[in-house]
Amino acid sequence: MTALVAQSTDALRDRARTLSARLDQLRAQGLKLDLTRGKPATDQLELSNGLETALHGDFRARDGTDVRNYGGLRGIPEARALGAALLGVDPATVMAAGNSSLTLMYQTIDAALHFGLWGDDCRWRATNAPVKFLCPTPGYDRHFTICQSFGIEMINVPMTDAGPDMNAAEALVAADANIKGMWCVPKYSNPTGCIYSPEVVRRIAALPRVAGPNFLICWDNAYAVHDLEFPPPMLASISDAAEEAGTSLQIVQFCSTSKITYAGAGVGFVAAAPDVLDRLERFLSVQEIGPDKVNQLRHARFLEGRIELHMRAHAALIRPKFDAVLERLETGLAGLDIATWTRPQGGYFISFDTLPGLARRVVALAKSAGVTMTAAGATFPYGKDPLDRNIRIAPTFPSLRDVEAAAEVFTLCVELASIDHFLERRGAA
Amino acid sequence: MTALVAQSTDALRDRARTLSARLDQLRAQGLKLDLTRGKPATDQLELSNGLETALHGDFRARDGTDVRNYGGLRGIPEARALGAALLGVDPATVMAAGNSSLTLMYQTIDAALHFGLWGDDCRWRATNAPVKFLCPTPGYDRHFTICQSFGIEMINVPMTDAGPDMNAAEALVAADANIKGMWCVPKYSNPTGCIYSPEVVRRIAALPRVAGPNFLICWDNAYAVHDLEFPPPMLASISDAAEEAGTSLQIVQFCSTSKITYAGAGVGFVAAAPDVLDRLERFLSVQEIGPDKVNQLRHARFLEGRIELHMRAHAALIRPKFDAVLERLETGLAGLDIATWTRPQGGYFISFDTLPGLARRVVALAKSAGVTMTAAGATFPYGKDPLDRNIRIAPTFPSLRDVEAAAEVFTLCVELASIDHFLERRGAA
Numbered sequence: 001m002t003a004l005v006a007q008s009t010d011a012l013r014d015r016a017r018t019l020s021a022r023l024d025q026l027r028a029q030g031l032k033l034d035l036t037r038g039k040p041a042t043d044q045l046e047l048s049n050g051l052e053t054a055l056h057g058d059f060r061a062r063d064g065t066d067v068r069n070y071g072g073l074r075g076i077p078e079a080r081a082l083g084a085a086l087l088g089v090d091p092a093t094v095m096a097a098g099n100s101s102l103t104l105m106y107q108t109i110d111a112a113l114h115f116g117l118w119g120d121d122c123r124w125r126a127t128n129a130p131v132k133f134l135c136p137t138p139g140y141d142r143h144f145t146i147c148q149s150f151g152i153e154m155i156n157v158p159m160t161d162a163g164p165d166m167n168a169a170e171a172l173v174a175a176d177a178n179i180k181g182m183w184c185v186p187k188y189s190n191p192t193g194c195i196y197s198p199e200v201v202r203r204i205a206a207l208p209r210v211a212g213p214n215f216l217i218c219w220d221n222a223y224a225v226h227d228l229e230f231p232p233p234m235l236a237s238i239s240d241a242a243e244e245a246g247t248s249l250q251i252v253q254f255c256s257t258s259k260i261t262y263a264g265a266g267v268g269f270v271a272a273a274p275d276v277l278d279r280l281e282r283f284l285s286v287q288e289i290g291p292d293k294v295n296q297l298r299h300a301r302f303l304e305g306r307i308e309l310h311m312r313a314h315a316a317l318i319r320p321k322f323d324a325v326l327e328r329l330e331t332g333l334a335g336l337d338i339a340t341w342t343r344p345q346g347g348y349f350i351s352f353d354t355l356p357g358l359a360r361r362v363v364a365l366a367k368s369a370g371v372t373m374t375a376a377g378a379t380f381p382y383g384k385d386p387l388d389r390n391i392r393i394a395p396t397f398p399s400l401r402d403v404e405a406a407a408e409v410f411t412l413c414v415e416l417a418s419i420d421h422f423l424e425r426r427g428a429a
Numbered sequence: 430m431t432a433l434v435a436q437s438t439d440a441l442r443d444r445a446r447t448l449s450a451r452l453d454q455l456r457a458q459g460l461k462l463d464l465t466r467g468k469p470a471t472d473q474l475e476l477s478n479g480l481e482t483a484l485h486g487d488f489r490a491r492d493g494t495d496v497r498n499y500g501g502l503r504g505i506p507e508a509r510a511l512g513a514a515l516l517g518v519d520p521a522t523v524m525a526a527g528n529s530s531l532t533l534m535y536q537t538i539d540a541a542l543h544f545g546l547w548g549d550d551c552r553w554r555a556t557n558a559p560v561k562f563l564c565p566t567p568g569y570d571r572h573f574t575i576c577q578s579f580g581i582e583m584i585n586v587p588m589t590d591a592g593p594d595m596n597a598a599e600a601l602v603a604a605d606a607n608i609k610g611m612w613c614v615p616k617y618s619n620p621t622g623c624i625y626s627p628e629v630v631r632r633i634a635a636l637p638r639v640a641g642p643n644f645l646i647c648w649d650n651a652y653a654v655h656d657l658e659f660p661p662p663m664l665a666s667i668s669d670a671a672e673e674a675g676t677s678l679q680i681v682q683f684c685s686t687s688k689i690t691y692a693g694a695g696v697g698f699v700a701a702a703p704d705v706l707d708r709l710e711r712f713l714s715v716q717e718i719g720p721d722k723v724n725q726l727r728h729a730r731f732l733e734g735r736i737e738l739h740m741r742a743h744a745a746l747i748r749p750k751f752d753a754v755l756e757r758l759e760t761g762l763a764g765l766d767i768a769t770w771t772r773p774q775g776g777y778f779i780s781f782d783t784l785p786g787l788a789r790r791v792v793a794l795a796k797s798a799g800v801t802m803t804a805a806g807a808t809f810p811y812g813k814d815p816l817d818r819n820i821r822i823a824p825t826f827p828s829l830r831d832v833e834a835a836a837e838v839f840t841l842c843v844e845l846a847s848i849d850h851f852l853e854r855r856g857a858a
Contacts, residue, residue: 045497045498057481066474069474070687071693099527102718265497293693
């Protein structure tokens with residue numbers, strides 16, 4: 001196809017009419033489709049029904065703990081081993097917690113601010129200086145919401161195909177001692193789907209050497225095993241890189257089984273250097289007696305030795321949905337020079353960029369035809385995409401048929417909004 | 430028996446020699462007994478094994494929610510109904526949460542301090558004024574730890590057999606506007622076991638009228654259904670009393686199934702007026718996506734219509750342990766005028782008072798004979814029992830045989846420490 005910008009005004013008007021007519025047809029169908037949610041579909045949840053019978057009435061953990069009783073804030077050994085396997089770290093550095101890694105992230109930031117992850121004097125709120133965080137963008141809105149809730153000022157760092165732009169990150173950190181941390185979703189980044197390169201992982205691990213001793217890398221490895229291709233691509237170990245850089249105390253890693261077994265009824269994990277884990281445990285001991293160890297044992301028994309098998313089954317269900325979206329985007333938009341998008345090898349999202357200034361318009365247009373997209377801007381701190389162009393596509397939850405229908409509407413809306421934009425610029429709308 | 434104080438010095442010396450000899454015998458047995466933990470015993474946990482099969486592969490909540498997927502911060506309808514049944518409140522006022530009511534209490538205090546339970550301007554930390562809390566004593570150490578972690582100053586209010594001394598509480602609140610709340614364990618209070626009288630409940634509900642609009646009653650109804658006698662005694666409704674007093678916005682109630690089903694793997698609940706629950710939900714939405722709804726559904730299905738039956742089964746297992754302790758105390762100490770203790774109709778504890786100044790000594794003596802008691806002072810804010818006399822006895826977790834053995838050691842230690850005390854006072858030690 002010819003780039004839209006190179007097409008004649010008449011050709012664009014013709015095309016706009018065709019697309020508008022088609023959009024009206026689609027509107028008349030009363031679609032109610034939703035591509036907003038990074039949620040597993042029901043058939044994915046069914047893969048974990050074996051959890052319910054994983055215990056067989058045996059409630060003793062490997063170390064003799066009766067998982068039905070109180071205690072054990074750090075989690076049972078087999079659950080910690082499960083978290084270690086997911087994150088690729090030493091089980092001794094892992095705490096197996098409740099149902100949410102998001103909660104662990106919130107608690108970690110809370111502890112760093114008010115309690116001190118490296119001792120009382122290292123509390124970020126020990127002084128009145130502002131606390132700032134680096135936020136690779138586009139990124140995960142819930143990370144940003146945590147920062148906002150604590151009044152942490154967020155600074156955008158552009159994402160590249162290999163991870164955050166480390167030249168930018170290093171320069172920012174060198175220039176401002178109030179920057180105390182950085183969010184990272186290193187594998188199948190939310191939403192771009194990229195995997196941080198070994199070079200980027202190495203430079204992130206070295207960042208605290210520039211930033212200072214109470215700088216924290218929040219390594220949210222949410223999609224550690226959520227591969228769509230096998231053998232899966234490898235993420236370089238942040239633990240190894242940190243050990244080399246002498247920054248192990250500055251790295252906290254997170255993951256959960258939420259998109260492995262049941263979403264919201266799984267087990268969350270946090271990994272950190274022993275001293276940091278001790279501090280976190282002390283902080284948490286005020287607000288909880290211990291995690292749900294029964295669910296931990298269920299998960300450990302159910303997943304032991306079969307994580308990849310299980311994730312292959314997920315991939316078999318969701319890969320066709322990713323393919324359907326990507327195929328539709330390719331068919332409808334390739335060559336028009338009005339959009340770019342990612343082709344992730346795993347994770348839960350496709351990141352889509354319109355022409356600058358059109359994301360909100362596209363989302364509104366799709367909404368008018370019954371297709372709900374994640375709000376434009378949601379992938380940026382404070383909900384503000386400076387170029388108004390990024391849209392996160394989440395294809396896992398709807399049925400394949402609905403994904404196909406939604407992708408058609410979306411593609412059409414992107415083209416139509418882009419044509420309108422060109423016509424307006426030519427004063428020919 | 431004759432009161433110790435009235436006995437001759439020679440008689441006391443004789444008795445001390447007998448007791449010391451017996452204590453040495455017991456020490457030689459190498460006992461390792463533990464009366465510290467308010468934990469259910471294994472046979473109690475077995476009562477809930479049916480939880481594991483309560484779902485029968487049906488993961489749909491009453492409202493159609495697939496409990497295996499994300500969302501629903503307020504909990505599923507049947508879990509909220511369960512919490513409402515436990516607390517005796519309207520299900521519309523209940524949030525069914527994760528595995529810990531302690532966590533809900535921490536979060537509620539956190540929200541009241543930093544977010545505002547009644548709007549942004551009502552945050553307790555909106556100004557730099559100190560925040561203070563009334564703490565009925567003896568009380569629950571984990572309540573005190575929450576206050577301490579937030580720098581909330583704690584003020585002791587003496588407990589009576591009918592609940593907190595409300596004359597004291599009302600006078601304190603009237604005199605100091607910085608007192609922002611009060612802890613209450615209204616039924617089978619931890620550790621005294623008393624049930625707040627209807628009069629006390631009414632006066633607590635009216636307390637915010639004196640204290641002001643951002644005063645919070647933390648109503649931790651941890652032992653709402655944990656009866657040892659049937660039909661069980663009734664606790665007056667704080668909701669009804671608050672409605673009458675016009676203070677419904679100032680009451681937040683808590684409970685959990687931790688000592689009903691599995692300790693630490695159950696469901697926690699918080700109940701509050703709709704506006705307050707909305708605020709709390711907004712506060713929590715930053716740190717979690719939703720509770721473990723699978724476990725909520727398990728619990729709702731397992732307990733529906735059989736809470737009393739289930740609690741009667743618990744009572745059958747733990748009442749003999751309470752009786753063993755009480756019988757031993759009665760046999761060993763009645764008439765000596767050196768101690769008082771409670772005879773609870775439910776809950777998990779017996780509260781024991783030595784002569785002033787002897788609690789630490791008794792605990793240390795028992796420890797020397799292999800019997801671990803809760804640290805003296807633990808039932809008071811900052812771990813400081815001003816009279817050094819309260820000891821919390823938790824008889825549920827050990828076997829009946831161990832409870833009997835531990836009660837013997839404890840009783841002996843109380844008498845021996847008291848005799849030593851009298852002899853010292855007479856200069857005859």
